[in-house]
Amino acid sequence: MGTKNLTIFGGKPAFQDKLFVGSPLVGTATRRRYLALMKGVFERNYLTNDGALVRELEAELARLHQTKYCSLVCNATIAQILMLKAMGLQGEIILPSFTFIATAHACIWQGLTPVFCDIDPDTLMIDPVKAESLITDRTCAILGVHLFGNVCNIPALERVCRKHNLKLIFDAAHAFNCSLGDRPVGGFGEAEFMSFHATKFFGTFEGGAIFTNDSDLDSRIRSKRNFGFSGYDDVRSLGINGKMCESSAAMGLASLPDIPAREKTLRRGYELYKSRLSKIPGVSVLNVGEQGRSNYHYVVVILDPLVFGVSRDNLVDILWKENVIARKYFYPGCHLMDYYQKNNKGGCISLPITEDLSTRILCLPSKLQKPERDIAKMANLLQTVHDNAGRIQKWVKTHEE
Numbered sequence: 500m501g502t503k504n505l506t507i508f509g510g511k512p513a514f515q516d517k518l519f520v521g522s523p524l525v526g527t528a529t530r531r532r533y534l535a536l537m538k539g540v541f542e543r544n545y546l547t548n549d550g551a552l553v554r555e556l557e558a559e560l561a562r563l564h565q566t567k568y569c570s571l572v573c574n575a576t577i578a579q580i581l582m583l584k585a586m587g588l589q590g591e592i593i594l595p596s597f598t599f600i601a602t603a604h605a606c607i608w609q610g611l612t613p614v615f616c617d618i619d620p621d622t623l624m625i626d627p628v629k630a631e632s633l634i635t636d637r638t639c640a641i642l643g644v645h646l647f648g649n650v651c652n653i654p655a656l657e658r659v660c661r662k663h664n665l666k667l668i669f670d671a672a673h674a675f676n677c678s679l680g681d682r683p684v685g686g687f688g689e690a691e692f693m694s695f696h697a698t699k700f701f702g703t704f705e706g707g708a709i710f711t712n713d714s715d716l717d718s719r720i721r722s723k724r725n726f727g728f729s730g731y732d733d734v735r736s737l738g739i740n741g742k743m744c745e746s747s748a749a750m751g752l753a754s755l756p757d758i759p760a761r762e763k764t765l766r767r768g769y770e771l772y773k774s775r776l777s778k779i780p781g782v783s784v785l786n787v788g789e790q791g792r793s794n795y796h797y798v799v800v801i802l803d804p805l806v807f808g809v810s811r812d813n814l815v816d817i818l819w820k821e822n823v824i825a826r827k828y829f830y831p832g833c834h835l836m837d838y839y840q841k842n843n844k845g846g847c848i849s850l851p852i853t854e855d856l857s858t859r860i861l862c863l864p865s866k867l868q869k870p871e872r873d874i875a876k877m878a879n880l881l882q883t884v885h886d887n888a889g890r891i892q893k894w895v896k897t898h899e900e
Contacts, residue, residue, distance in 0.1 A: 521698025564685030781807025808888025
């Protein structure tokens, strides 16, 4: 592919159809299993309120992640809010700014004060040393975020929390079926929550789950996700409607058999990306799966714009015009979002590693129909951008004026 073929110079897009980072993974066999399960739902005429499929999926996911308890809910944001509420946390909570905004928002909804922490430049996850330096007499917990199929430095975070008598919890939205060594994510800390949004490795249309080994915490979560009911007419605590319906559970159960093949396919795509993109100056692919098992759901690229020749933002603009809908996860960092700046909710601070990496990172589509062909085409596209950086810079300057 030469420069003349780039769409910004009048060529046709490299891909006829748009490639998204978060395309749902629902094959023909999955749809058949889902419809068969829904047939039973309609026959039972029981559509929600802890139906048979919700209970079955909870048991299967607890077994898969080797935890005693799994509580299914309608989405991961509600999962986090319920978890924080059930734990009765108050005061300050330390979390990375380099995460999806919902992680911070849920803390605000619970009345907690987020204290944003910088990240490790190699893992892109919360730095335990920096987290410890932020602890005050108002700190109640540390919230680690597993990212891109990798797992936090859990042993170091556990040591910090034991030393300072803090609760340790995890946002495991990216970590379905991942592990630290041989131990699956789900049972670390007090609790971990996951996202089953349609764009995730494992989806239930919309949904989420809270995993824990604490029976009392699980009981409180189950009550609070159902308006605070502890019996048929007995409301003992403040609750909300956070239940998962049978249709979502059916999609989850229908998707469980796909997990091994899905992981194998995504791993193969990741390895192809890593092999091909490593040859392009200024482009590196984030290592995943080094601490244990990964789901390989995300392909994360870190740019060195001085070597590559084009900034991350300009590259994203070019890729979108080529129908590659790359995403800037997670730019610019929660602490720089307008709400947190204006309301001084953990904002007005400097997190140099977060601020640097958030301008150089992008995620590429991983769920591809023909990985070998599409990834080769993607690599050629990035190589073309690098090879013609000078002309692209002139184009950018012209269009900015």
